[in-house]
Every structure is written in C-alpha cells, then in structure tokens.
Amino acid sequence: MEVNTTTTTTTLPAGPPTKYHSFTHHRLHSERHSHSHGHFPSKTILIIISLVTLVTLLFVIFLVLFLMRRQKSSTKNGTCKEDSRELHDTSSRLITSSTLNSSPEMKSGCLHGGNLSRTPAAAFRGVQVFTYRELENATGGFSERNVIGSIGGLGLMFRGVLSDGTLAAIKSLRSEGKQGERAFRIEVDLLSRLHSPYLVELLGYCADQHHRLLIFEYMPNGTLHHHLHSPNDQTQPLDWWARMRIALDCARALEFLHEHAVSPVIHRDFKSNNVLLDQNFRAKVSDFGLAKMGSEKRNGQVSTRVLGTTGYLAPEYATGKLTTKSDVYSYGVVLLELLTGRVPVDIKRAPGEHVLVSWALPRLTNREKVIEMVDPALRGQYSKKDLIQIAAIAAMCIQPEADYRPLMTDVVQSLIPLVRNPSSLSSISLRFQKQTPSPSH
Structure with missing residues (x-):
C-alpha cells in the first residue's frame, strides 16, 4: 500500500498535499455525481413518457368506444328497424297482434307490450301512450258536439282537450275490420319516426284493449x-x-x-x-x-x-x-x-x-x-x-x-x-x- 501511494505521489504536481487531496476528492465526487445524473434522469423521463403515452392511448380508446356506443344507442332510439320494406307486411312488423291486446308502451318510437300507464313525456313533444279513459275525458265522453269530421267508413274525428290543456284532434278508428287496424299500426309506426313541420304531428295513441285511437295536433282551419x-x-x-x-x-x-x-x-x-x-x-x-x-x-x-x-x-x-x-x-x-x-x-x-x-x-x-x-x-x-x-x-x-x-x-x-x-x-x-x-x- 505504501509503494502505491509513493508512486502516485511522484506524479502529482507541486503544492500542498492536503489542498490537492481535497480538490481531487471534490472532482471525483463531482464526476460520480454528474455521471449518475447523466443516466438516472434519462431513464426516469423515458418511464414517465411511456406512462403518459399509455394513459393517453387508453383514454383515446375509451373515448372512441364511448362515442361509438352513444351513436349506436342514438340510432337505435331514432329508428325502428323493419325486416321488410313494405309497411303492410304484418308478419315482419314490430307491432304484432299480441302486442295490441293491451295498452302498449312507446319505446324508441316502436310499440311494445306493457301496462296502461303513460310513458313520461320527453323534453321535446314525443309520442305518448294514452288510456281510453283519458281520451274519453278529453272529448266529453266522445260527445257528438265534439265531432269535427269522419274518416270515410273507418271512424270519426273528435276535438279534445288533453289533461295538460293541449287542444288535440282525436281520431277514433272502428274496432271491426282489418283496414282500420292496419291504418292504425302504420300511422303510429310511421309518424313516430318522421318529423317535419309540413306533416301533422302525432301526439300519441291509445291501444287499450280493442280501442284504437290516434291523437294529433289540432289544425283549427280544417281541410x-x-x-x-x-x-x-x-x-x-x-x-x-x-x-x-x-x-x-x-x-x-x-x-x-x-x-x-x-x-x-x-x-x-x-x-x-x-x-x-x-x-x-x-x-x-x-x-x-x-x-x-x-x-x-x-x-x-x-x-x-x-x-x-x-x-x-x-x-x-x-x-x-x-x-x-x-x-x-x-x-x-x-x-x-x-x-x-x-x-x-x-x-x-x-x-x-x-x-x-x-x-x-x-x-x-x-x-x-x-x-x-x-x-x-x-x-x-x-x-x-x-x-x-x-x-x-x-x-x-x-x-x-x-x-x-x-x-x-x-x-x-x-x-x-x-x-x-x-x-x-x-x-x-x-x-x-x-x-x-x-x-x-
């Protein structure tokens, strides 16, 4: 150990040994410190970048899936899919005979079997389900004084005031005959999906037992x-x-x-x-x-x-x-x-x-x-x-x-x-x- 120390000492420049030793120790310490800072921060930055990238990628994937699901749900609510192009093909319709035996509920513009309750009104005026009793009250028991027209041999049109004060035209279709039933199903299905300021708005319908009624916005100046x-x-x-x-x-x-x-x-x-x-x-x-x-x-x-x-x-x-x-x-x-x-x-x-x-x-x-x-x-x-x-x-x-x-x-x-x-x-x-x-x- 003494030989190594002597050899090392002969190569050192002149000056106080204690001072130089302090300088050398400080320099070596600085180099080791600098060396450690040269590698450790780089690895840390890479890890952080990787984590941020992964989190961002997961967030983007989640956002895309959320938007796709929302769009799919919106499409499903906006349109009732039909298996047939022809509205009169009852075998492939969403509205079946068994469905109309009781008052149905309106879901996404389609008819589905349910109880006699009315579905809540949406923020916009949507198609509602009415009971026969509600429409009977609205028209004064379907009084003759509220008759505003006939529908050929299919039924009568009444003026009525709904429970919320809305003036409406209520079309009562005759229960007998297939043509009235077909007309009822088509109007409910079609007008639930078609909305235009140039088409009379369907406010709701009633399929309570054998009763078939359609409720439209009231047009005060007639035909x-x-x-x-x-x-x-x-x-x-x-x-x-x-x-x-x-x-x-x-x-x-x-x-x-x-x-x-x-x-x-x-x-x-x-x-x-x-x-x-x-x-x-x-x-x-x-x-x-x-x-x-x-x-x-x-x-x-x-x-x-x-x-x-x-x-x-x-x-x-x-x-x-x-x-x-x-x-x-x-x-x-x-x-x-x-x-x-x-x-x-x-x-x-x-x-x-x-x-x-x-x-x-x-x-x-x-x-x-x-x-x-x-x-x-x-x-x-x-x-x-x-x-x-x-x-x-x-x-x-x-x-x-x-x-x-x-x-x-x-x-x-x-x-x-x-x-x-x-x-x-x-x-x-x-x-x-x-x-x-x-x-x-």
Missing part, C-alpha cells in the same frame, strides 16, 4: 277541401297568395317523404281532404293510413293493390304499380283544385268536364284557356305571370307517363319564387284569423 269546395257562405275563399303558400307547403311535405326520409315513403292517398290548415293557413299533410315504403331505386315500382280516392289516382297506380311519381300525380290534381276551385270528379258538370284532369290537361298550355279555368272565387285577383307558371307545373305533374313527371324537389324549387310577397301573406293571416274555425278537420 283544404273544405275551404275550396264548400259554399261561400260557410268559408271565406282563399286568395291567390294563400293558395301559393299552401301549394309550396304541400310540395315540401311530399319532398320530405320522397327525398329526405331514411327510406322513400309513398303517401298513396294525397288529396285536398288530407291537407290540413293551421291558424295561419299554413298547410300540413295528414292521414298516413295507406302509406307505403317505396323502392330505394329512383322511379322504382312497388306492386300493390289499388287503394285511394278516385280522381287522384295516377294511371300506373290504377294497374297496381306504385312509385313516388304516383304521389306527384296526386299533387298535380290538388294543384288543379287550387287553380280552378273544381273537385277532381264532378258528374254534375257538362259532358267532357266530369273528370278534372282530362278536362284541364289540354288547356294548361293555352294562355287564354288557362285564364278561363281560374277559380271565379279569386275575382281576377292573381298574377297572370304566376298563373302561367302554376299551370305549367300542374301540366307536368299530371302527365300520364310517370317518367315525364318531375321530382317533388323540382316542384319545390319552381314554386319558391312564386311565394314572394310577405306583406300579402301577412294580411292574409290577419284577415283569416278573424274568421270562425271551420267545422271539419
């Missing part, structure tokens, strides 16, 4: 048919601007059904009796009891039996072939009603004028004859330029060949420029609000 075809002493005639606004509202309703629904919906019974008017004479389409899912292919045909109203049926539909263009034809007939004030079929008129379409079609391209066709109730108060355009749109819609008819989207775009007089529309609303609501709905 378009009533205002166009009732004697003038019962209603004040609709003026030109009101008719144009109604024509556009109806076109938007059919555009929504054909183009914007998840799958195309064919109304199949579009007519002036199924166009309802609110307090401002804005139109909404109602009565979807005959509606049918259309083909995904544009102009694709669906084979079906013929149901509907004479005078509104498209030629191809009369042979059992149905497309969205069949609704376009029916819309053209309603447009002719707005233009002429005539009903689609009137055997009281002169020979050759019984059927509105066959009488009007050859005249719609003749300016002088179009002017002669205008509803006398308008008393000449209309735009002749707009009249010619409306006649042209109507002529296209009622073409015998479905392929020659326009899409409802095109009809909407053609009508928008014609509904351009807000001041006139405001005066219409103010004037009509003073009139007594019509007795029919």
Whole structure:
C-alpha cells in the first residue's frame, strides 16, 4: 500500500498535499455525481413518457368506444328497424297482434307490450301512450258536439282537450275490420319516426284493449277541401297568395317523404281532404293510413293493390304499380283544385268536364284557356305571370307517363319564387284569423 501511494505521489504536481487531496476528492465526487445524473434522469423521463403515452392511448380508446356506443344507442332510439320494406307486411312488423291486446308502451318510437300507464313525456313533444279513459275525458265522453269530421267508413274525428290543456284532434278508428287496424299500426309506426313541420304531428295513441285511437295536433282551419269546395257562405275563399303558400307547403311535405326520409315513403292517398290548415293557413299533410315504403331505386315500382280516392289516382297506380311519381300525380290534381276551385270528379258538370284532369290537361298550355279555368272565387285577383307558371307545373305533374313527371324537389324549387310577397301573406293571416274555425278537420 505504501509503494502505491509513493508512486502516485511522484506524479502529482507541486503544492500542498492536503489542498490537492481535497480538490481531487471534490472532482471525483463531482464526476460520480454528474455521471449518475447523466443516466438516472434519462431513464426516469423515458418511464414517465411511456406512462403518459399509455394513459393517453387508453383514454383515446375509451373515448372512441364511448362515442361509438352513444351513436349506436342514438340510432337505435331514432329508428325502428323493419325486416321488410313494405309497411303492410304484418308478419315482419314490430307491432304484432299480441302486442295490441293491451295498452302498449312507446319505446324508441316502436310499440311494445306493457301496462296502461303513460310513458313520461320527453323534453321535446314525443309520442305518448294514452288510456281510453283519458281520451274519453278529453272529448266529453266522445260527445257528438265534439265531432269535427269522419274518416270515410273507418271512424270519426273528435276535438279534445288533453289533461295538460293541449287542444288535440282525436281520431277514433272502428274496432271491426282489418283496414282500420292496419291504418292504425302504420300511422303510429310511421309518424313516430318522421318529423317535419309540413306533416301533422302525432301526439300519441291509445291501444287499450280493442280501442284504437290516434291523437294529433289540432289544425283549427280544417281541410283544404273544405275551404275550396264548400259554399261561400260557410268559408271565406282563399286568395291567390294563400293558395301559393299552401301549394309550396304541400310540395315540401311530399319532398320530405320522397327525398329526405331514411327510406322513400309513398303517401298513396294525397288529396285536398288530407291537407290540413293551421291558424295561419299554413298547410300540413295528414292521414298516413295507406302509406307505403317505396323502392330505394329512383322511379322504382312497388306492386300493390289499388287503394285511394278516385280522381287522384295516377294511371300506373290504377294497374297496381306504385312509385313516388304516383304521389306527384296526386299533387298535380290538388294543384288543379287550387287553380280552378273544381273537385277532381264532378258528374254534375257538362259532358267532357266530369273528370278534372282530362278536362284541364289540354288547356294548361293555352294562355287564354288557362285564364278561363281560374277559380271565379279569386275575382281576377292573381298574377297572370304566376298563373302561367302554376299551370305549367300542374301540366307536368299530371302527365300520364310517370317518367315525364318531375321530382317533388323540382316542384319545390319552381314554386319558391312564386311565394314572394310577405306583406300579402301577412294580411292574409290577419284577415283569416278573424274568421270562425271551420267545422271539419
């Protein structure tokens, strides 16, 4: 040990040994300290980075899974899946005969068996389930004084006040017969999923034992048919601007059904009796009891039996072939009603004028004859330029060949420029609000 110390000492520079020893010890200590800090912090940083990356990755995965689950749940709640494209195929429907034996609950817009309780209302106005007793109270025991219309041979429409004070139109369907049952199921299923300001809103339904009732928003000015075809002493005639606004509202309703629904919906019974008017004479389409899912292919045909109203049926539909263009034809007939004030079929008129379409079609391209066709109730108060355009749109819609008819989207775009007089529309609303609501709905 002494030899090693001596050898080491001879290589050291001159100076006090104690001082140099202190310096050397401090330097060696610093190097060891520096060396340890050169490796230990690097490993710590790597570990920290790895942990942060792992936590971040796990958080991102959790967030993605949460969003996917939420979207899946939202989709499931928004749409009732159907195994069949055809709404009348009861074997594959969500609504079964056994389900409707008792008052069902509404879950996600579909019918499911349940008790007689009403499901809680959502933040937005959703479809509710009512008991028969609730609707009996709402209509004063279904009193005759509250009858506001009939539904052919299917039942009656009542005015009613719900427990929360909401004024409603309550459609009571006859219990006997399959057509009423089918119409009930289709309207509940369809209107639970379709929401548009141009469709009459379904507030709820009742399937309590054998009772079948539908509850709709109340439309105080009744049907378009009533205002166009009732004697003038019962209603004040609709003026030109009101008719144009109604024509556009109806076109938007059919555009929504054909183009914007998840799958195309064919109304199949579009007519002036199924166009309802609110307090401002804005139109909404109602009565979807005959509606049918259309083909995904544009102009694709669906084979079906013929149901509907004479005078509104498209030629191809009369042979059992149905497309969205069949609704376009029916819309053209309603447009002719707005233009002429005539009903689609009137055997009281002169020979050759019984059927509105066959009488009007050859005249719609003749300016002088179009002017002669205008509803006398308008008393000449209309735009002749707009009249010619409306006649042209109507002529296209009622073409015998479905392929020659326009899409409802095109009809909407053609009508928008014609509904351009807000001041006139405001005066219409103010004037009509003073009139007594019509007795029919």
